Amino acid sequence: MTDSQLWQIADEIKDNAYSPYSNIKVGAALLTSDGNVFTGVNVENSSFGATICAERSAVVSAVSGGFRDFVKIAISGTMKSCTPCGICRQFLMEFSPDITVVYKEPDGTLVSKKLNELLPDSFIY
Ligand code: THU
DSSP: OOOOHHHHHHHHHHGGGTTTTOOOOEEEEEEEEEEEEEEEEEEOSGGGGOOOOOHHHHHHHHHHOOOOOEEEEEEEESSSSSOOOOHHHHHHTOOTTEEEEEETTTTTTTEEEEHHHHHHTTTOO
């Protein structure tokens, strides 16, 4: 699965986002070490703090399905920068510190970075 293919899946699923408050739609596609792909979207709530991001939706879906070893996650969204928020970086770190994160820069360039680059010196329990 190429970065571009995984990003395409994230881009398509983002239409399922439930975001009546921010109007921002985000989709995530998470590739497991055995080649499965789990998707997620942001799901907002009138109690704003209860909102869940697309990345965490995808991780929750994968873990619920019995998968915890992730190699790559792609994110597509209608906001300018599609890098995972701080909570999502920490959430991904829990399962796969070596995961690659794929997203588009504001100019449309597809980039991939290691989670360790995005969350250096992370908290370890
Ligand atoms: N959002 C995500 O889905 N992922 C992120 O990494 C950042 C933010 C969503 C949450 C909320 O529904 C909307 O974007 C605005 O913050």
